[in-house]
Structures are given as C-alpha cells and as structure tokens.
Amino acid sequence: MRADEVDVVALDVFGTTVDWWTGITGRIAEIAAAGGVDVDAAALAGAWRDRYLPSMARVRDGERPWTPLDTLHRESLDDLLEAFGVADRFDEQPRRELVRGWYRLPAWEDVADGLERLRERFLVVALSNGGFGLLTRLTKDAGLRFDAIVSSELARTYKPDPAAYRTAVDLLGVEPARMLMVACHGWDIAGAANAGLRTAFLERPGEKGPQRVADRAADTPSDLAVRSVHELATALGC
Amino acid sequence: MRADEVDVVALDVFGTTVDWWTGITGRIAEIAAAGGVDVDAAALAGAWRDRYLPSMARVRDGERPWTPLDTLHRESLDDLLEAFGVADRFDEQPRRELVRGWYRLPAWEDVADGLERLRERFLVVALSNGGFGLLTRLTKDAGLRFDAIVSSELARTYKPDPAAYRTAVDLLGVEPARMLMVACHGWDIAGAANAGLRTAFLERPGEKGPQRVADRAADTPSDLAVRSVHELATALGC
Incomplete structure (x- = not known):
C-alpha cells in the first residue's frame, strides 16, 4: 500500500x-468508593467490555432492532452488577454515571x-x-x-x-x-x-x-x- | 435565553x-478565463444560488426521491449555462470543477x-x-x-x-x-x-x-x- x-x-x-480499560476501571473504582461498595473494579470493567461484542451481534444479526450503544452498555451493566452480587448497592444514579463513563x-x-x-x-x-x-x-x-x-x-x-x-x-x-x-x-x-x-x-x-x-x-x-x-x-x- | x-x-x-458569494464568483471567473469564455461570473453565481432553495424543496416535498446536493448543484448549473448561452463552452471537466467549487x-x-x-x-x-x-x-x-x-x-x-x-x-x-x-x-x-x-x-x-x-x-x-x-x-x- x-x-x-x-x-x-x-x-x-x-x-x-x-x-477504555484504565478509564472504566478508574470510574468504577471511584463510584464504588463513593458508595462504600467493595467490588473488583478491574474485573467488572473487563467483564463489561466482554459483553460488548455479543450485545452488538444481536443487533447486527437482526435478533433485535437497532439499539443504541448506551442501552447495550446499560443492559450489560445491570446483568453484571447482579452477577457480581452488588446490584442492591448501585442505584439508578451511579448506574447512569457508569454508562456515562464511556463518554470520558x-x-x-x-x-x-x-x-x-x-x-x-x-x-x-x-x-x-x-x-x-x-x-x-x-x-x-x-x-x-x-x-x-x-x-x-x-x-x-x-x-x-x-x-x-x-x-x-x-x-x-x-x-x-x-x-x-x-x-x-x-x-x-x-x-x-x-x-x-x-x-x-x-x-x-x-x-x-x-x-x-x-x-x-x-x-x-x-x-x-x-x-x-x-x-x-x-x-x-x- | x-x-x-x-x-x-x-x-x-x-x-x-x-x-459562498466571493468563493463561487471567483471560481466561475477563474474557470471561465481559463477556457477563454466571457460570462458574468457574479450574475451566474447569484443565479446558481437562487436555484438552491427550489431544488431542495422538490426533495423535501417528496416530488423526487433523496438527491444529494452535489447532484442538485450540477443540474442547476447545467440549466444555467444554457440560460446564459455558454453551454457549449463548458465541457464535463469544468462543470465538475464548478460543482466542486462549493467544497472550498x-x-x-x-x-x-x-x-x-x-x-x-x-x-x-x-x-x-x-x-x-x-x-x-x-x-x-x-x-x-x-x-x-x-x-x-x-x-x-x-x-x-x-x-x-x-x-x-x-x-x-x-x-x-x-x-x-x-x-x-x-x-x-x-x-x-x-x-x-x-x-x-x-x-x-x-x-x-x-x-x-x-x-x-x-x-x-x-x-x-x-x-x-x-x-x-x-x-x-x-
């Protein structure tokens, strides 16, 4: 070429x-600390990103209609907070802030x-x-x-x-x-x-x-x- | 507010x-001079721009399907070169350059x-x-x-x-x-x-x-x- x-x-x-890894890990750690929650921020960041390709594939393959990335990020996050056993420690506001973490x-x-x-x-x-x-x-x-x-x-x-x-x-x-x-x-x-x-x-x-x-x-x-x-x-x- | x-x-x-007026008038004058064509560049520029709103209205009103602005610009130009009596003095190449004039x-x-x-x-x-x-x-x-x-x-x-x-x-x-x-x-x-x-x-x-x-x-x-x-x-x- x-x-x-x-x-x-x-x-x-x-x-x-x-x-993204440094940014998202840091944001999770920050928001978790502010809420007094003990969570492995790096593990959660990695798991969140691991949901990225499969979540988009369902849109790409026509399994679901067009869905913006913010929505996919939020759905994956909601699932993972359950999986990490901390769903009851993250209210609506910190969840929004975490999704917004991908903006910065x-x-x-x-x-x-x-x-x-x-x-x-x-x-x-x-x-x-x-x-x-x-x-x-x-x-x-x-x-x-x-x-x-x-x-x-x-x-x-x-x-x-x-x-x-x-x-x-x-x-x-x-x-x-x-x-x-x-x-x-x-x-x-x-x-x-x-x-x-x-x-x-x-x-x-x-x-x-x-x-x-x-x-x-x-x-x-x-x-x-x-x-x-x-x-x-x-x-x-x- | x-x-x-x-x-x-x-x-x-x-x-x-x-x-746009200075840019397009200058570009028309330049291309006309290069081809040895005598044309009122300012008048042509003004007339070209006057076709802008009506040409887009036909797309907006559904009279014709989606048409990119470059195509609308080209159609208006082709008409106007006829109207100005210089259609035979502008070949394909200068017409393309004129449409491209809107890019700069x-x-x-x-x-x-x-x-x-x-x-x-x-x-x-x-x-x-x-x-x-x-x-x-x-x-x-x-x-x-x-x-x-x-x-x-x-x-x-x-x-x-x-x-x-x-x-x-x-x-x-x-x-x-x-x-x-x-x-x-x-x-x-x-x-x-x-x-x-x-x-x-x-x-x-x-x-x-x-x-x-x-x-x-x-x-x-x-x-x-x-x-x-x-x-x-x-x-x-x-």
Whole structure:
C-alpha cells in the first residue's frame, strides 16, 4: 500500500485511540468508593467490555432492532452488577454515571499529535461503534481532533457489519479502497477488509489491562501493522 | 435565553460561516478565463444560488426521491449555462470543477476564532444542507474547527424540514430546546424554531454580494440577533 493510494484515514476509538480499560476501571473504582461498595473494579470493567461484542451481534444479526450503544452498555451493566452480587448497592444514579463513563476516557499518549500529522495529508475521521453523541463528547474531552466523527449509528448497525464501513465510505464520497481503517482489534480489521477498505492494525498491548492479552497483528491479515499513530504517520509519509 | 439553557450550538455553513458569494464568483471567473469564455461570473453565481432553495424543496416535498446536493448543484448549473448561452463552452471537466467549487469557500474573518470561544463552553457543530463529505472538506480547508459535522444528508432531507434539525438533536442526545441554531437566513431560523430549537440570527449583510440585499434579523423572530460569531460568543458568556 502506497500513501498516495489513500484519501481517508478512519480510526477506531475504544482501545485504538483511547484507553477504555484504565478509564472504566478508574470510574468504577471511584463510584464504588463513593458508595462504600467493595467490588473488583478491574474485573467488572473487563467483564463489561466482554459483553460488548455479543450485545452488538444481536443487533447486527437482526435478533433485535437497532439499539443504541448506551442501552447495550446499560443492559450489560445491570446483568453484571447482579452477577457480581452488588446490584442492591448501585442505584439508578451511579448506574447512569457508569454508562456515562464511556463518554470520558483518556487518549493514548501518541494519538493527539499523531492525528495532527495524519491530518496534514489525509482526511482523518473517527469510525467507531460508539454513538455519535458519545464520540463527539469523548474525542473533544480527550483533545483529539478529527475532521469528522462517523459512527456506526449512522448506518443503524455495528461494525463489523459491512454497512457500517460502507456508510462511512458513501458519506465521505471516497472509493472503499481509498479509505484506510486503523484498529487494534482483529474483528474490526477483518470487517473493514471484507468491506473493501485498506487496513492498518495498530497494536495496543495494554488495551485489556495488565492481566489480559490484547489482539495481535500477527493473527489477522492487514495491509500494515504499527504500534502507534506516529508510526502510522511515518509509514504513510506524513 | 440564558447561556446555561444551551448545551449545543449548531451553525449553518453557506453564508453563515463561509462567504459562498466571493468563493463561487471567483471560481466561475477563474474557470471561465481559463477556457477563454466571457460570462458574468457574479450574475451566474447569484443565479446558481437562487436555484438552491427550489431544488431542495422538490426533495423535501417528496416530488423526487433523496438527491444529494452535489447532484442538485450540477443540474442547476447545467440549466444555467444554457440560460446564459455558454453551454457549449463548458465541457464535463469544468462543470465538475464548478460543482466542486462549493467544497472550498473562504470563511468570514470572525468565524475561526469565534468557534474556539464557543467550543470552550458548548458542543459546537456544523448543521448544513451541504453533503457530509462536502462539509468535512470545506470546514477543514477553511480552518474551522467544529466538534462534529452534521449534515441534513444524515436525515435524507433538507432544512427547513423539521427532520433535519431533529436528526441532529437525536444524534447529539440533547433536548431540542437546548440546541441553539445559528444562521443568516430567515427560512433556517424559522425552520429551527419550528423544530423546537432556540435560534440566533447571525446577520451577514454581504452574503449575496454587493448588489443584493441579504436576509435581515428584523424580518424573522429569533431568540438572539448578532452580527458576528464573536458577538454571539460574548452574548453567551464565553
């Protein structure tokens, strides 16, 4: 893949540009402490994220109608608070705050500057399963500058449904092969390739916290494999 | 209207934040000169823009299915080149370049800094009838930083259809009354008010060039009337 074969760089968000694990673990610990509740915040954060793909799959497969991510997050949380035996310790208000925790997550340290480099040469967009309003607030809060926010919500489905990638391609008026999808998850890379996009696997070894193994570039075919947005910018001649 | 009653500030684009008249008149003059064609660029630019509302009305009223703005622009241009007696002097390539002229227009001088002031307190988005890809490229080229780009295209209709404003409200997860629509056209202000939004009429006396009269705040009820984005930011306590 040559840099002049690409017009648009689309970056996934949770894990790829922001550190959801640190953000959500911290938020759970904070809210639990405020309520005097003893809960394993890291375990709950991991379990919550583990519900992410299965919950979206039910929407993608048509098992249930279009459902926004905030609703899926809330349903998974309600289940898990039961499973962790702390359901009676979290009222409506802290549950809302926890779901809202996904609106405010720290960016990986290479991203803000790396995006500026990419923006000099390419149209650079976020392309995530987060809702449009969530992504708008999250990227602003994290100080990440994208040229536009694109959410799977605009296609009323979720990645890796090809429609999610193709809606982005259509809205931006670009050939699929001239859009580069950047993600740290094998399923997202495979989904983008399946929709005709080019792909860059951005490895985030710490994405699932220190106890778990993150997806590795070696396990999924991609056009490019990098370890930071800076490395990506350099590989693309920025 | 108090500043603390607003969460999202949505700004119209053509005329309100960018000077379409200067941009399009210049582009027509440039392309005509390159082809050795004698045409009144200002008159053609004005006539082209005059086709804008009627062309969108046919989509909004269901007279024709969803049609992107680029297509409407092209159809109007083709008609007008006939009407101006220069159809045989503009081939496919210059016609495409002219339509593409709407992707690159100069910002009014108060906008870039004014947006930064607004962004400190509010979520600030573009909300225009321009296509999503057009708006993304236009705002980037003009150096205007929005937190997100919202296009009527996402609702597959055009302002002042209430669905265009309500789609923006839904995507951003905000109450209609907590979104402030900023525009220099009476029909946009009236459309936003009709959809339950708050409104700020931003007067742009030069919007239609020196020969024609632009819309005036006095002719349309709005919650606020200002003459620049800075004046708006000050009125909102930024």
